[in-house]
Amino acid sequence: MMKRILLPGLVLFLAGAATAYAEQGRSGKEIFNKHCVHCHAPGYEYPGTLQLSVTRGKDKGVLEERDDLNADYIRYIVRNGLRAMPPFKPTNITNEELKALADYLVE
Amino acid sequence: MTAPLPSGVSPESMSRALEKFGNIVGRQWVFTEKDISPYEDPYTISNDESEYKPYAAIAPDSVEQIQAIVKVANEYGIPLWPVSRGKNFAYGGAAPVMSGSIVLDLNRMNRILEVNEEFGYALVEPGVSYFDLYDYIQERGMKLWLDVPDPGWGSVVGNALDHGIGYTPYGDHFMMQCGMEVVLANGEVVRTGMGAMPGNNTWQLFKYGFGPYVDGIFSQSNFGIVTKMGIWLMPEPAGYRPYLITFEREDDIEEITEILRPLKVNNIVQNAATVRSLVLDAAVVSTKSQYYDGKGPIPPSVAKKIMADQQIGMWNFCGALYGPPPVTDALWSVIRDAFSKIPGAKFYFPEDRKNKFDILLHRAETMKGIPKLTEFNFLNWDGGGGHVGFSPVSPITGKDAIKQYRMVSNRVREYGFDYLGLLAIGWRELHHVVVIVYNKDDPEERQRLDELFNILVDEAAAEGYGEYRTHIRYMDRIANTYNWNDNALMKMNQTIKDALDPNGIIAPGKSGIWPKKLRGEQS
Secondary structure: OHHHHHOOOHHHHHHHHOOOEOOOOOOOOHHHHHHHHHHHHHOOHHHHHHHHHHHHHHHHHHHHHHHOOHHHHHHHHHHHOEOOOOOOOOOOHHHHHHHHHHHHHHH | OOOOOOOOOOOHHHHHHHHHHHHHHHHHHHHEHHHHHOOOOOOOOOOOOOOOOOOOOOOOOOOHHHHHHHHHHHHHOOOOEEOOOOOOHHOOOOOOOOOOOOEEEOOOOEEEEEOOOOOOEEEEEEEEHEEEEEEHHHOOOOOEOOOOOOOOOHHHHHHHHOEEEEEEEOOOOOOEEEEEEEOOOOOEEEEHHHHHHHOOOOOOOOOOOOOOOHHHHOOOOOOOEEEEEEEEEEEOOEEEEEEEEEEEEOOHHHHHHHHHHHHHHHOOEEEEEOEHHHHHHHHHHHOHOOOOOOOOOOOOHHHHHHHHHHHHOOOEEEEEEEHHHHHHHHHHHHHHHHHOOOOOOOEHHHHHHHOOOOHHHHHHHHHHOOOOOOOHHHHHHOEEEEEEEOOOEOEEEEEEEEHHHHHHHHHHHHHOOOOOEEEEEEEOEEEEEEEEEEEOHHHHHHHHHHHHHHHHHHHHHHHOOOOOOOHHHHHHHHOOOOOOOHHHHHHHHHHHHHHHHOOEEOOOHHOOEEEHHHHHHOO
């Protein structure tokens, strides 16, 4: 929940200082919105959110609201899949982009 | 485990070929060993870990690179397994039929070369997803609609080549394909239809050009590598009205189908509409554990509870009306009157639905071409994660519909799975698409599924029903059911294969078509 309760001014500051970017320019947030949001946005119409809510608990359903994620674990799951989630190829999300994505989700 | 080398390829040859592939595409776009897992079948059915394993993957970003790759593949006898985006997950994902193949990953070729609003078409490369093309059109405010399959992350090119379906009036994707560019196994680049004429400006407007119409031989095949494809797009209609008609009894499927045939053949039902089973619809908006904690398929009492909770029936006809209101009003009156003959039929528009997360509200977006992944909530139904499609084709008749339903659903339930099925209404035929959801991490369940699938294929074939598409594991078996006149069709396919790809470098085993040098090993 941490990211959602930051004050607007603080969010702007952090966006400039700490937002994760891949070497080639896409931010972790942009990568999330392109590849992950279709399954992991808030709401049970998103299969990843539904799955995590069922298997981990309702407070664990929305990835962007989690504060217990580990960057190494995210990188492993993206490349190897988990339950219904298939793995993502390095041509969809490069290693640099994956690092930015994982950093975004844990920051 | 490390994938075995492909048949007839030495470690030294593979090593030299990979080095040359790296020189062509850049070493960072060659993936081996620990980096190869995203190219394996994520929902494997086989319990043999050596099956369907790619040796490596390479990712070119241009036609010229593909030409150079096939040259090297010919030199060393390396089998390539081309995938557009490799997200055809119910059918094997990016994994090859033959272990040791090198996946030719075309994801980086993701250019949208043209979208023409006046004529309604796009020209795209294989790496373009439905999400990509949708965003492109929306960002530019173009008045065009896509036709999308359920997985919005799939390739526009790949889905059409695999004879995929969607749910608008443009739901037969290969029918809407117009003009393609193909790299042949010898490296030559061919443009089909009007694209063969220098200076011509109707490549995406007229499918047939002059002479034999060859586009079809590059679909579900291993005769070439498609690098560009035209796809027709639907102009945004003047009005849109999705609807849902629910039916209470399992046996209603017979009368539903009889009513549907004239409505579809006469284009009263305009779109590629679907009649969906209870559990399929329930699985999109809920999980099994919400209703039932027993083993095996849900009992009838649970079905009744789901029907009441979710305003759905044992069968649910999801369709949409497209056009100005006077047109859609007239069409609706015909459709409503026709289905009113079935006792218990209920009629809904989106405003009639009580639940915020609802099957009609979800399908209403899909039937207007908005790409999504919501349909894959069904993978959460029983928690197992794996799924495979069994998809026999029949005429649009009540007799065939109920016969198929009983044959398949009885077997599926006998083997301990729920029946999640839909009848997709084509121009003259039904695609009976049955999704079997299973626990991909349970070897016993995978073995049970495998046994079930083989029985389903054989029993369907015995009644004259053939699958239109399948998982890599069943390509040989299903190809063998298309065996009229001493396998004349396969013999012709093999003749074409040997002529176009004498070294057998492109996708050995795709759709049951093997190159000459490997046929003996498969028989």
